[in-house]
Amino acid sequence: MHGSEPETLLVYLAQAALAGDDGAMGQLLEELHVELNRYLRRWLSHWREGDEHAAEIAQEALVRVAHGLHSFHGQTNGQLVTWARAIAVNLASDRARQTRDEWDVVVFDEELDELEVEDPTSWNGDDAAGSQGKQIMLRLLGEALEGAGEEAQALFWHRLVQGDEWAETGAALNLPHTAAKRRYQRLQERLRATVLRRIAELPPEQSAAVLHWLASIGVSTHVGPP
Known part of the structure; x- marks a missing residue:
């Protein structure tokens, strides 16, 4: 000593x-x-x-x-x-x-939320296109969430980042747990539609990179007319 x-x-x-x-x-x-x-x-x-x-x-x-x-x-x-x-x-x-x-991506895809993904930080692009696509996607998600307002951001934060149950999420926002869940689902639908529209508006190379990365982590999307 x-x-x-x-x-x-x-x-x-x-x-x-x-x-x-x-x-x-x-x-x-x-x-x-x-x-x-x-x-x-x-x-x-x-x-x-x-x-x-x-x-x-x-x-x-x-x-x-x-x-x-x-x-x-x-x-x-x-x-x-x-x-x-x-x-x-x-x-x-x-x-x-x-x-x-990373959890913003879970907000975008409800199936990932249901799967309770434990480590979304492992979703790294394993090639140049995937890496570029991930960065573009995170930018689009960030912009969409910023535009969704403070309540939306609080809902997503409590539910995904903190891992709160619906009752805890609702209590934090002074909402019944059923109302918190409904608002979350509606906001998630609007966010997804907004981001898909933004992906479709990207230059073809960037749009392809985003879709390539989403496919690599198991998110299937449809962009554009059927």
Whole structure:
């Protein structure tokens, strides 16, 4: 155990780690891991599988801490913990934005919602056309959701990103659960129609790329006249 006052122990370990002490680095990361995991579990408590996300983000944050330790210039444990938390929160915010983008696709296709897809972040284009199609599709979905209004965005967020049941979704919006479900379904139908129309209006190459990507994740669509 390295000798230091408790209120500066983490800073002492950081300084020793920067001087090349691998044992100090290991102890520092072990101490911070407990703090970051606890903090992130509270911060992400409303997420679906929040504990799992917290553990993953905490590990990634520790890697960033180790690589960026030279940029910390505080003098107390509290300042070091606050600095490490900021790194973790930035990573969590990035994950939240990505999660929102990916679940927008579930909003578009009700069959994906019914299948309760666990990891839509795995829906990556495996070729150039698929990658381009995914990016275009996410842009169209984002624009359509922005235009749908705040209630629509709240419905989709509670139902898909947070994984709330209909009763919880309704309570958050001051609606009976049956009304929340009906509004969600109507909004989903309008969103799908809007996005399909936008896909049909794209240049042929872009439209084909979007349809190619949707087909690759199991979404069948019909664009244009029958």
